[in-house]
Amino acid sequence: MSTPGDESRTEVAWREIVEHYGERPLLDDESTHVVRTPAEPVPAEDEQDDDSAATDDVPAAEGFRPPPPPPFPTPRTWQRGVAWAGILVAPALALLIGLLSIYVAPLIGWALVLWFVGSFGYLVLMMPRSPRDPWDDGSRI
Template sequence: MARDDDPEPADLAREREREWQQIVENFGERVVLEPEEEPQVDVVRPQVPDEDLDDPPVRDQIHPDDEFVPPTPPPIPRPPIDRLLAWFGVFGIPAVVLFCIVVGISVPTWFGLLMAAGFIGGFGYLVVKMSDEPRPPWDDGAVL
């Protein structure tokens, strides 16, 4: 049901056509906006006596005896020799191979096979030595 204040369909079509015509006529032109005047704000700065300018106030004065001195950390634990050799096999042998490739050193076949066996053996040894026990579900690995 049509309301009394609704425009006629012909009037509505003419209004839409007029709006589209305005859009087409103004296409590509940019509207120039006048800059608005910003209100002037007076900044009030407190008056500071000249004697305070030489020595700025120190807020956090800590007595030297009250400073926190952390304890010396424990020495880095050294892995057992078998695990150290296994880690060298996993990381050291690929580094040696990469160095030989970059420099252009050709190694004998038996030495290349020995390095491949060292890499695979070191990786296998580290996998075998891994713990089979599952971690507790609440353990996030943090040590306090």
């Protein structure tokens, strides 16, 4: 437990750290500068609700044209759609058949298994071998 004497020692230690932190620049006339402590609120200057005022401060770049947008991605092939259906639909159908005790020919059961395994193998083979950007660490902003 802390005692009141410990708290004052802690406050004094923090105050000394703050007062002696870093190098202080030499100012010409200290009487003209306002020194604020962290406890004092900073007065709000003309608060505006819209964001248009923030853009007024930024000078417009003359003659700036944004780069052309990237091309549209190539559409997915129908094989990829069938493969994803095999990954999602085949196990769902097998589960439904098993839970409802529906009799199906063994050939249909093996077809569902082959559809799932073939779909998984196709998607693994179609995965890119290298990352899009070798220097990318995966973070996006």
